[in-house]
Amino acid sequence: MKSRTIEFQPVGQKGQCREDESLLDCARRLGIGISSVCGGWGACYTCRVKVITGALSEPTPGELEALSAQELGEGWRLACQAKPAGDCQIIIPAESMSTSQRIYVEGLEVSVPPEPAIKAYHLQLTAPSLSDQQADADRLLKTLNEQYQLHCRKIDISVLRSLSPQIRDWNWECQTSVRDGEVIALSPWPSRQLGLAVDLGTTTMAGYLVDLSSGQTLATEGVMNPQISYGEDIISRINRVTKSPREGIRLQKCVVDKLNELTASLCSKADVSVDSIVEAVVVGNTAMHHLLLGLPVKQLALTPFTAATGLALDVKACELGINMTPGAYVHFPPIMTGFVGSDHAAMLLATNMHQAEGLTVFLDIGTNTEISLVNGDEITTTSCASGPAFEGGHIKHGMRAAIGAIERLRMTRDDINYQTIDESPPVGICGSGALDAMAQLHLAGIIDNSGRFLSDHPRIRTTNNQVEFLLVNREEREGQSDIVVTQKDVRELQLAKAAIRTGINLLLEANGFTEEQLGQIVIAGSFGSYIDVSSAVGVGLLPPLPLNCFRQVGNAAGTGAKLALVSLSKRKEARDIVARTHYVELASNPDFKKMFLVTGHVGKYWLRHNERKMIENG
């Protein structure tokens, strides 16, 4: 099979692409991040690229559906469908890049008394002599146990390998790091003991470097999860791994490599060595958890969607290939179910749900949305497939929350004002912008209660038999294509918001409550932190509570991971939360379809202007 040279811009990378290989697969091989929400099945349209020079294969039926004749004429294609027919130069527009998303790492600042799993002990050993020939490791354990009344019996093999030369270099004085009766590290006295907390998301990873003795966060950083080039949703990745076990190894390795990069960067920011990290805690959804641990994932996608294990796990970092002090452990808090991972438990931990006033809903909105209803000591949890619309997927000009994304929008019938990320020229619409657009189009009377576009507005037009609203015209974009909201986009957003609202309502119903009895709604995660709550209430995504009943808590899962890192009591609390949680499967609820139709049909769930005012005024 012939190979062609492809040059990807603006990254400026060149590579060979076989004529039977898609541009997306070629980009993946070269490590270039092109957005691919559906994993390359031609269903999400997030992998749009533009050919500048050279020839590509004929457009597939999927491309003919996704792109207008004008767009195809201008060179727009789907990278997962198009294959080279000659040497090509390809532009990846900002909205199709998967590497530049704004990543939310900040969460609640919660402090707890430090009580880490690792304890540091200062030792001054007696040097051996001809009359005292006790082995070095035995000498260390004996002194440690006698001096501090411990019962340590184990020393990590990596510590044993370096103990004899090190202890002599340090003149028989050292610091031992002990975890659950095992010496896991040896260092000069005194040394800092650091920990790493990670929130491993489907799209992003947030890392926190923490001083274990004070609980203070020394450095934070967010990076993209490199697995997104293998499919942006969990199911696409599970399908890949199910088809080939080698893909599982590849997915695990790429996330471990990225974790190591993240750790090195955090340590460099704090000016410390990676070897100072003596413990890590990783939280994530069940699929991310299983993929990192190399656990089987096929059953996660098949009814009844069971996890391989729900137990809290402690795994040696070196077994996973994660760079820390070689004897260190990575703690994985327990996961809740196949669809609700340890990240949701961490969120509940961080938001101090015990102190929630009244009946409270905790929400983490993503392609899979986790919802918990907390009433005193009772926790009921569910999850719903809300789809990628709020992450920009399945939306014609949707994109991730990256530079140039329209993130806020206000409009009247005659005027449109929008705000983009970094105040850059608009390139597409991210989730919060799409939510605002839906709310504002309705408030301006441009779409009706059922979500249908009304045809009496000058910006409404029909392109390729698709009704659309012109949001930004090509003159404003210096000749680049218009940005529109299509009728299909509104339908996608309706489906997403209906899934979430159905989840909330059925969870309330299953516990014998109504939404009028709700006292508070706590919203975590990137999307939840940036949305305009009044738009979310306005479109019926969230119940109509006064605005002061909503709390947007940022990356609470990251905060929960930090708490579990610093405090054994908090680690135990996370286990208790999971043990006490009752999971409700929505799909088996006989009312699911009925409720979905009601919440999806916007009529009942749109608010009229006066109701909206009431909410805004509390």
Ligand code: FES
């Ligand atoms: S349409 Fe190409 S990756 Fe989804």
